[in-house]
Amino acid sequence: xxxxxxxxNSVREYESGVTGLQIAQSISSRLAKDVLAVSVNxxxxxxxxxxxxxxxxxxxxxxxxxxxxTFWHSSAHLMAEAIEFFYPxxxxxxxxxxxxxxxxxxxxxxxxxxxxxxxxxIEKKMIELARQKHQIVRSSITKAEALEMFxxxxxxxKQELISELEDGTITLYNQGNxxxxxxxPHLPNTSYIKAVKLTSIAGAYWRGDEKNKMLTxxxxxxxxxxxxLDEYLVLLEEAKKRDHRKIGKxxxxxxxxxxxxxxxxxxxxxxxxxxxxLEDFLKKVQRKFGYxxxxxPHIGDVELYKTSGHFQKYGADSFQTxxxxxxxxxxxxxPMNCPHHCEIFASKPHSYKDLPIRFAEFGTxxxxxxxxxxxxxxRVRGFTQDDAHLFCRPDQLKDEFKKVIDIVFIIFNSxxxxxxxxxxxxxxxxxxxxYIGSAENxxxxxxxxxxxxxxxxxxxxxELGEAAFYGPKLDFMVKDAxxxxxxxxxxxxxxxxxxxxDLEYIGADDKRHRPIMIHRAPFGSMERFVAVLIEHTAGxxxxxxxxxxxxxxxxxxxYNDYAQKxxxxxxxxxxxxxxxxxxxxxxxxxxxxxxxxxPYLLIVGEKEAETGxxxxxxxGEGDKGSMSMEEFAQxxxxxxxEQLSAFYN
RNA sequence: GCCGGAGUAGCUCAGGGGUAGAGCGCAUCCUUGGUAAGGAUGAGGUCACGAGUUCAAAUCUCGUCUUCGGCUCCA
Numbered sequence: 001x002x003x004x005x006x007x008x009n010s011v012r013e014y015e016s017g018v019t020g021l022q023i024a025q026s027i028s029s030r031l032a033k034d035v036l037a038v039s040v041n042x043x044x045x046x047x048x049x050x051x052x053x054x055x056x057x058x059x060x061x062x063x064x065x066x067x068x069x070t071f072w073h074s075s076a077h078l079m080a081e082a083i084e085f086f087y088p089x090x091x092x093x094x095x096x097x098x099x100x101x102x103x104x105x106x107x108x109x110x111x112x113x114x115x116x117x118x119x120x121x122i123e124k125k126m127i128e129l130a131r132q133k134h135q136i137v138r139s140s141i142t143k144a145e146a147l148e149m150f151x152x153x154x155x156x157x158k159q160e161l162i163s164e165l166e167d168g169t170i171t172l173y174n175q176g177n178x179x180x181x182x183x184x185p186h187l188p189n190t191s192y193i194k195a196v197k198l199t200s201i202a203g204a205y206w207r208g209d210e211k212n213k214m215l216t217x218x219x220x221x222x223x224x225x226x227x228x229l230d231e232y233l234v235l236l237e238e239a240k241k242r243d244h245r246k247i248g249k250x251x252x253x254x255x256x257x258x259x260x261x262x263x264x265x266x267x268x269x270x271x272x273x274x275x276x277x278l279e280d281f282l283k284k285v286q287r288k289f290g291y292x293x294x295x296x297p298h299i300g301d302v303e304l305y306k307t308s309g310h311f312q313k314y315g316a317d318s319f320q321t322x323x324x325x326x327x328x329x330x331x332x333x334x335p336m337n338c339p340h341h342c343e344i345f346a347s348k349p350h351s352y353k354d355l356p357i358r359f360a361e362f363g364t365x366x367x368x369x370x371x372x373x374x375x376x377x378x379r380v381r382g383f384t385q386d387d388a389h390l391f392c393r394p395d396q397l398k399d400e401f402k403k404v405i406d407i408v409f410i411i412f413n414s415x416x417x418x419x420x421x422x423x424x425x426x427x428x429x430x431x432x433x434x435y436i437g438s439a440e441n442x443x444x445x446x447x448x449x450x451x452x453x454x455x456x457x458x459x460x461x462x463e464l465g466e467a468a469f470y471g472p473k474l475d476f477m478v479k480d481a482x483x484x485x486x487x488x489x490x491x492x493x494x495x496x497x498x499x500x501x502d503l504e505y506i507g508a509d510d511k512r513h514r515p516i517m518i519h520r521a522p523f524g525s526m527e528r529f530v531a532v533l534i535e536h537t538a539g540x541x542x543x544x545x546x547x548x549x550x551x552x553x554x555x556x557x558x559y560n561d562y563a564q565k566x567x568x569x570x571x572x573x574x575x576x577x578x579x580x581x582x583x584x585x586x587x588x589x590x591x592x593x594x595x596x597x598x599p600y601l602l603i604v605g606e607k608e609a610e611t612g613x614x615x616x617x618x619x620g621e622g623d624k625g626s627m628s629m630e631e632f633a634q635x636x637x638x639x640x641x642e643q644l645s646a647f648y649n
Numbered sequence: 650g651c652c653g654g655a656g657u658a659g660c661u662c663a664g665g666g667g668u669a670g671a672g673c674g675c676a677u678c679c680u681u682g683g684u685a686a687g688g689a690u691g692a693g694g695u696c697a698c699g700a701g702u703u704c705a706a707a708u709c710u711c712g713u714c715u716u717c718g719g720c721u722c723c724a
Binding site: 103113114115116199200201202203204205208209210214215216217219249250256258262308309310313314317318335336338365367369370371372373374375379468470519553555556557558583584585586587588589590591592593594595601603605606607615617622623 | 650651652653654660680681682683684685686687697714715716717718719720721722723724
């Protein structure tokens with residue numbers, strides 16, 4: 001008998017050789033049905049692999065990451081089997097799981113090609129194979145045997161993988177007519193897989209190296225129930241509907257022009273209104289926190305970026321320098337605002353009493369992104385950072401950091417982004433040479449970030465080795481309404497630039513000291529942030545932010561004058577309003593303006609004109625009754641204030 | 650940058666070796682209306698761009714550009 005410890009620390013006795021599935025069966029039949037994998041002393045195993053010694057185990061279902069990964073991993077094998085059926089002789093690279101689903105990199109036989117149209121029949125075959133309930137069987141073989149096996153199959157991809165493995169650790173998994181080199185774990189049999197969707201097809205280099213052969217990567221996702229697949233497809237549809245490129249076009253927020261150039265967004269009047277609203281709000285918040293607004297040009301002498309080090313590190317992959325008619329004059333489009341801000345700091349001497357000094361700028365920067373990387377507003381070649389650089393003393397670092405976190409909170413809460421976490425990126429302790437600055441400073445800076453987050457009650461994950469070479473950082477991740485994660489704002493501590501720019505202040509001891517610099521951008525970039533906001537809200541922006549807050553709809557042309565009066569009054573009351581005086585019936589005007597996502601529709605006709613009132617209709621909610629213009633203006637301004645309460649409190 | 654799909658009216662898309670289509674939008678007119686689509690008429694396109702094949706190319710071939718899905722990259 002062996003002792004099995006469950007996660008609740010209860011201990012049960014089983015015959016040696018018991019499997020995870022048998023343990024689940026002994027607990028409940030429901031669990032036995034749902035369980036997908038088991039971890040044995042921290043290692044995830046197949047459910048039917050015998051356990052022969054005392055162990056601590058944990059059973060995983062679809063609700064656990066480990067359960068899903070096992071499920072999808074087996075699904076990748078199932079897909080491989082189906083592909084091999086249609087394309088005998090296919091060579092298989094790697095078939096790992098991803099966030100949602102899995103892929104397999106395959107090398108199809110000479111002259112064969114997969115297109116999206118072929119996916120349907122592969123899906124069908126997968127379901128057919130799954131229903132046959134093939135057992136998935138694990139076996140160990142020696143390295144020599146493994147090499148021989150895949151040499152026979154002419155699969156040099158697998159041979160390459162095997163040659164890098166340690167003898168004695170090599171396992172195979174077999175199901176039906178398909179055997180694959182694999183570490184596992186896997187499902188007990190194929191029948192768990194009930195629903196299949198192959199999502200896309202793409203080229204990918206073997207091992208991610210462009211010198212290697214291009215393989216065909218097939219992406220897919222599978223589920224244990226058809227209903228889960230249906231839900232997933234609905235989510236995909238919803239994501240498609242919310243695509244910021246589509247909504248941005250519909251709502252006339254931004255556009256691109258071939259003549260202007262790829263990756264260079266043009267902000268249309270309504271998009272500009274939205275962006276200015278965000279910028280003005282952040283400026284107001286920053287003023288409250290003691291920031292000073294500055295402005296710097298879009299180009300700078302190449303020497304500036306040599307001083308900062310950016311030229312050496314990124315120059316070759318950047319937009320190239322701009323030459324002037326004068327000999328030896330060279331400028332760069334600015335890829336960063338910080339060097340300019342450093343020079344502003346250096347423009348006069350500073351006392352320790354003056355610190356922290358905080359320079360903020362909505363600074364547009366230009367970075368040469370590879371053409372294949374450009375994507376709507378989220379990846380562009382010219383974008384505006386809501387940048388600021390804070391220069392402080394070491395003893396001020398933690399407090400300053402906390403204040404930046406406060407600003408981020410105000411911003412996120414004012415925008416309905418309530419679901420966020422943060423990642424603390426620290427040094428790689430095994431690789432101290434990668435970083436500049438003294439170990440002592442790093443210790444202090446890392447401690448300051450960790451403590452600041454803890455004191456602010458921020459939920460964080462910590463990643464070692466993810467810090468920038470010049471200092472540790474904190475990145476904010478926001479979950480949108482569809483549960484997708486976006487990386488937005490960032491706060492970075494920097495010891496490098498103050499050094500390179502020889503920045504200093506005079507301390508209480510009358511000696512020169514080096515300030516610490518914090519880079520921070522709560523939005524990250526205005527372009528990316530607006531894109532995320534569009535997808536999060538599906539274009540239904542919070543009232544305070546939306547480009548057009550109110551539209552006045554006269555019942556007929558006879559009331560256009562009154563509508564104008566209402567609209568003028570609202571515009572004078574700080575409300576963005578317009579009139580729909582088209583020659584259309586009221587039902588039509590309501591429909592069109594609802595579809596334009598305008599939060600409030602004001603209907604005015606004979607009754608309203610006589611009594612000096614308006615009839616209010618709220619987007620998505622319908623008729624709200626009538627009130628006076630004054631009441632309505634007050635009501636809207638209150639709603640805006642409510643939405644910005646994080647700022648006003 | 651690399652691999653693969655796509656590019657037809659302002660938008661969404663159909664068509665396809667013999668000079669171009671729909672719906673929405675837009676314009677004009679009729680209608681003057683009460684909470685999600687009133688009616689009529691009309692304008693609008695070098696079928697991304699450049700070469701080639703052909704009696705004839707928007708359609709077939711090649712190249713370029715842009716865009717989409719991935720890969721690699723991201724101060």
